[in-house]
Amino acid sequence: MIWWFTLLAALALLPALLGTFYPYFFQDCVYIYRAVGFGIRLIKYSKKTPFYSIVDCFLDAVKKHPKKAFVHFEGKTFTYLDVERQSNKVANALRSVAALKEGDTVALFIGNEPCFMWTWLGLAKLGCPAALLNFNIRSRSLLHCFSCCGANVLIAAADLRDAVEEILPALKEKGITVYLLSDEQSANGIHSINQKIAEASDEPLSPSLRSNVRIRTTALYIYTSGTTGLPKAAYVTHERVWAASFIQGVCGATSEDIFYLNLPLYHSAGFLIGLAGSIERGNTIVLKRKFSASQFWDDCRKHNITVMQYIGETMRYLCNTPKKENDRDHKVKIAIGNGVRPDIWKEFHNRFGRIYVRELYAATEGNVGFINYTDKVGVIGRINILSKVLFPFALIKFDIEKDEPVRNSQGLCIPAGKDEVGLLVGKITKHTPFVGYAGNKQQTDKKRLSDVFVKGDLYFNSGDLLRIDHQNFVYFQDRVGDTFRWKGENVATTEVGDILGMVDCIDEANVYGVKVEGHEGRIGMAAVTLKEGREFDCVNTCSVLANYLPVYARPRFIRIQNSMEITGTFKMKKVKLVEEGFDPAQIQDPLYFLDLTQKKYIPLTQEIFNSITSQDIKL
Numbered sequence: 076m077i078w079w080f081t082l083l084a085a086l087a088l089l090p091a092l093l094g095t096f097y098p099y100f101f102q103d104c105v106y107i108y109r110a111v112g113f114g115i116r117l118i119k120y121s122k123k124t125p126f127y128s129i130v131d132c133f134l135d136a137v138k139k140h141p142k143k144a145f146v147h148f149e150g151k152t153f154t155y156l157d158v159e160r161q162s163n164k165v166a167n168a169l170r171s172v173a174a175l176k177e178g179d180t181v182a183l184f185i186g187n188e189p190c191f192m193w194t195w196l197g198l199a200k201l202g203c204p205a206a207l208l209n210f211n212i213r214s215r216s217l218l219h220c221f222s223c224c225g226a227n228v229l230i231a232a233a234d235l236r237d238a239v240e241e242i243l244p245a246l247k248e249k250g251i252t253v254y255l256l257s258d259e260q261s262a263n264g265i266h267s268i269n270q271k272i273a274e275a276s277d278e279p280l281s282p283s284l285r286s287n288v289r290i291r292t293t294a295l296y297i298y299t300s301g302t303t304g305l306p307k308a309a310y311v312t313h314e315r316v317w318a319a320s321f322i323q324g325v326c327g328a329t330s331e332d333i334f335y336l337n338l339p340l341y342h343s344a345g346f347l348i349g350l351a352g353s354i355e356r357g358n359t360i361v362l363k364r365k366f367s368a369s370q371f372w373d374d375c376r377k378h379n380i381t382v383m384q385y386i387g388e389t390m391r392y393l394c395n396t397p398k399k400e401n402d403r404d405h406k407v408k409i410a411i412g413n414g415v416r417p418d419i420w421k422e423f424h425n426r427f428g429r430i431y432v433r434e435l436y437a438a439t440e441g442n443v444g445f446i447n448y449t450d451k452v453g454v455i456g457r458i459n460i461l462s463k464v465l466f467p468f469a470l471i472k473f474d475i476e477k478d479e480p481v482r483n484s485q486g487l488c489i490p491a492g493k494d495e496v497g498l499l500v501g502k503i504t505k506h507t508p509f510v511g512y513a514g515n516k517q518q519t520d521k522k523r524l525s526d527v528f529v530k531g532d533l534y535f536n537s538g539d540l541l542r543i544d545h546q547n548f549v550y551f552q553d554r555v556g557d558t559f560r561w562k563g564e565n566v567a568t569t570e571v572g573d574i575l576g577m578v579d580c581i582d583e584a585n586v587y588g589v590k591v592e593g594h595e596g597r598i599g600m601a602a603v604t605l606k607e608g609r610e611f612d613c614v615n616t617c618s619v620l621a622n623y624l625p626v627y628a629r630p631r632f633i634r635i636q637n638s639m640e641i642t643g644t645f646k647m648k649k650v651k652l653v654e655e656g657f658d659p660a661q662i663q664d665p666l667y668f669l670d671l672t673q674k675k676y677i678p679l680t681q682e683i684f685n686s687i688t689s690q691d692i693k694l
């Protein structure tokens with residue numbers, strides 16, 4: 076906690092910095108003032124015995140305004156007290172049927188609905204960390220994600236029964252208990268638990284049940300598709316939950332606000348900034364099962380929404396909807412998120428009116444973060460005295476072709492200059508830890524970079540390329556290596572490559588993301604070689620991918636190559652393939668396009684290519 080004190084000391088230096096930071100001095104001050112306020116609170120919480128967690132904050136909010144709406148969902152409203160009681164029921168039921176006790180990890184496999192919230196709260200009241208499974212994943216990926224968090228209990232929503240049944244034999248073999256939030260009869264070793272919850276007492280749970288929780292205890296496991304392989308379970312400590320929950324406040328949200336939560340609750344953005352943030356503020360959430368551009372503004376008007384959350388695609392989808400007369404008739408004043416492009420933001424602004432966009436940058440497991448708190452378009456954040464004290468970070472020169480940092484003759488990295496693109500690395504210290512991934516030492520080690528500026532030092536490798544300009548504004552440039560982002564989800568190319576390797580006709584696969592006109596991020600593409608004497612199997616390839624990967628991760632384009640180009644370090648060459656993209660006029664190799672309605676790959680003709688670039692074909 077010393078780092079928060081350090082920053083207080085740093086504050087004393089502020090006047091001296093006035094000159095340097097001149098035009099943004101006021102905004103820097105407001106931001107620093109708010110951040111320091113939260114820092115002091117975190118110190119207080121960490122000193123309280125027992126530790127004051129986000130659950131205790133929720134309980135205080137219930138005391139303060141039991142009748143206030145906590146969440147609106149599909150026409151129903153649940154007050155703080157409703158959610159409190161419901162979570163008590165869940166906790167009491169689970170205590171008796173599953174004998175859950177403090178420290179037992181439980182995996183949650185539930186879509187965006189209120190029961191996600193109270194089931195998690197119930198677990199938190201028992202001191203049980205929850206692993207938040209992505210409800211889009213199936214079979215092998217699902218099993219992998221479940222296994223790596225070390226849970227012995229899986230709680231799933233009724234509508235995900237099929238996905239659970241698919242992996243049930245493997246779960247049973249491991250002795251995992253499966254509870255379904257359903258009224259149906261228990262069958263095949265899946266226990267329906269709704270009846271038990273309905274009958275359970277709604278009496279509050281004794282805080283002594285979670286008396287060993289500390290600030291650095293794991294509160295959650297959140298999955299991230301890091302640079303390689305299958306998704307990984309990042310440890311999220313209570314400290315991290317608190318820090319992320321303060322973001323709403325730092326962005327100016329208050330207890331009066333109505334927060335529109337349309338991002339998945341299994342991601343940090345939706346869960347930590349949205350749900351935990353609203354608990355911290357004591358405001359009201361309007362929860363959506365999923366984002367809908369056509370319902371967006373009607374929802375905002377109906378519920379008087381004042382704060383919205385976005386990813387880059389959100390703004391674009393909203394701008395793509397037909398213009399309406401009442402486009403500016405809403406009360407939204409703050410938008411919190413990341414990934415909006417400057418051109419889209421300007422268009423968004425012109426059309427929907429003055430909304431303060433608070434762009435931020437942070438990785439679930441990372442130890443650095445930025446937030447855009449000024450009125451400069453296109454930046455993801457700003458370096459000030461506070462950020463340097465909070466997160467010792469650096470941008471270092473990066474060789475994209477070799478896919479590794481540039482090192483000098485002594486084997487050390489070289490800092491990127493002002494206005495130069497570099498790889499973001501965050502120094503790993505006691506106060507800026509990188510705890511890594513559950514059950515995956517190898518991947519944890521991979522994200523650590525040593526010998527950066529002096530022999531033996533240790534940094535967290537963010538995998539992101541950033542640029543900092545002369546005025547200390549931070550710009551996001553790209554991701555490096557083996558991930559790309561599509562529809563707001565990270566896709567790990569090696570995971571997709573592994574699955575393609577399971578397809579009969581395919582010998583080798585090289586997966587990457589390509590840019591498409593009019594879309595954020597990159598869409599999946601694979602260059603593959605075929606086994607001797609085999610043809611490309613358009614139907615089977617599609618069905619194998621559909622079995623193992625969520626839609627956003629399946630390569631929409633396939634390029635058949637005679638041989639694969641390999642780099643000096645035996646990595647597959649990607650840069651050239653990425654640049655060449657998927658234009659049949661430019662590429663001699665056979666190209667295929669994944670037609671989701673026909674459930675097969677079809678040859679990518681110039682006509683299809685044109686329809687994609689003109690956005691007649693929706694991706």
Ligand SMILES: *[C@@H]1O[C@H](CO)[C@@H](O)[C@H](O)[C@H]1NC(C)=O
Nearest residue numbers: 333375376377378379380406
């Ligand atoms: C939204 O605000 C208007 C005017 O301030 C008010 O009349 C209306 O009842 C509010 N709607 C909801 C759902 O709170």
Ligand SMILES: *[C@@H]1O[C@H](CO)[C@@H](O)[C@H](O)[C@H]1NC(C)=O
Nearest residue numbers: 431432434447450452453454
């Ligand atoms: C940063 O915030 C300001 C003020 O709300 C906004 O005008 C600007 O577009 C934002 N930048 C980005 C990239 O969102």
